[in-house]
Amino acid sequence: xxxxxxxxxxxxxxxxxxxxxxxxxxxxxxxxxxxxxxxxxxxxxxxxxxxxxxxxxxxxxxxxxxxx
Numbered sequence: 001x002x003x004x005x006x007x008x009x010x011x012x013x014x015x016x017x018x019x020x021x022x023x024x025x026x027x028x029x030x031x032x033x034x035x036x037x038x039x040x041x042x043x044x045x046x047x048x049x050x051x052x053x054x055x056x057x058x059x060x061x062x063x064x065x066x067x068x
Contacts (some may be wrong), residue, residue: 004063011056018048 021040030035039047 007059014052
């Protein structure tokens with residue numbers, strides 16, 4: 001069950017990371033350029049977002065399976 005919860009946390013973090021470093025928001029891109037922040041390229045944005053969703057779903061399924 002702990003592994004499932006950890007996977008949910010990693011999935012949420014990956015989704016959060018992708019959203020906060022999105023290449024699609026001009027406001028964030030400009031803000032990151034001036035503050036020295038990091039902006040993901042578009043392919044890596046989708047890889048990170050998809051990976052977070054996938055890891056989160058697997059974590060939910062593992063947690064559900066452990067509780068049964």
